[in-house]
Amino acid sequence: MTTHDTSAPDTAELAANTDAVILVGGQGTRLRPLTVGTPKPMLPTAGAPFLEHLLGRIKAAGMTHVVLGTSYRAEVFEEYFGDGSDLGLEIEYVVEDEPLGTGGGIRNVHDHLRHDTAMVFNGDVLGGTDLGAILATHADKDADVTMHLVRVPDPRAFGCVPTDDDGRVLEFLEKTQDPPTDQINAGCYVFRRELIGEIPAGRSISVEREIFPALLENGRRVFGHVDYAYWRDMGTPADFVRGSSDLVRGIAPSPLLEGRHGESLVDESASLGGGALLYGGTVVGRGAEVGAGARLDQTVVFDGAKIGAGAVIERSIIAAGATIGPRCVIRDAVIGEGADVGARCELISGARVWPGVVLPDGGVRFSTDV
DSSP: OOOOOTTSOOHHHHHHTEEEEEEOOOOOGGGTTTTSSSOGGGSEETTEEHHHHHHHHHHHHTOOEEEEEEOTTHHHHHHHHTTSGGGTOEEEEEEOSSOOHHHHHHHHTGGGOOSSEEEEEETTEEEOOOHHHHHHHHHHTTOSEEEEEEEOSOGGGSOBOOBOTTOBBOOOBOOOSSOSOSEEEEEEEEEEHHHHHHSOSSSOOOIIIIIHHHHHHTTOOEEEEEEOOOEEEOOSHHHHHHHHHHHHHTSSOOGGGTTOOSSEEEOTTOEEOTTOEEESSEEEOTTOEEOTTOEEESOEEOTTOEEOTTOEEESOEEOTTOEEOTTOEEESOEEOTTOEEOTTOEEOTTOEEOTTOEEOTTOSOSSOOO
């Protein structure tokens, strides 16, 4: 006779009774000029807005009610996703009239929550952890708050979060050159709804610097769910390019790309010239054109962009409608929407060209023109 452990939480049931909250109010200043007119979570990433990959993971985990906490260009989200029914979700939108920080953003959605448990996501993190496993940890520990903590090779660039043998969070530490643990805050939290209601309303407050330390001080049960899952903050051009590449190559998981992994992802409406080479997880968007002999490595080409013959583009982002002239060399750069980069230009090492800017043939170079 087979016996079952009735004490183990049913992750499907837990997910069905959990609200998903996504904080998408940031202005994405580190990604400018891409975010001049587009919120960071809506930037095209591996064939879909970045946020859609997260929504796909939420749906796959079994959560169906999603609340988006928006601020900057709030209307863009609702125009694209609507009520969420096309994704099998029910999406509500809560707008911050003025930025409220991570804690204020969480408090701002309180009245729209339907369940006693809410899973909160930073909308600019690309992750691969098992969301159901985090919910199971939360239930198993009878926690007030459960944080996803990810182990990283070099935690010095992050604040770290040590835990005891039972997984209970001990303290929150700012960046240090000698961190006591390799566990960092991965930007995903499970809250009891009542705790969200206790956050001061209507003012800017940080969940990381103010709310979490206060919960520890007050003896609340704050636990960590620790793993080695894929994790990347998509806040810089370099991380955005790497994250998109990892999605295409299957290193970072997304239900949107199952069965479509490879060295490149090219929209069926795009055109490729003879001898063009695309690798490193390169993405080419709708209606884009890549000229003969061009070489694109770990590059994101937005819709309608045009890449000239013989151009070499590496680890860069080419925004919608931009034109890259023949034999250009673009490395570690961002080319803004509608910009026109003339033939034989060289743009390298963090160069950013603003929307609509026109560079003449050979107008910017980092080497001799002969």
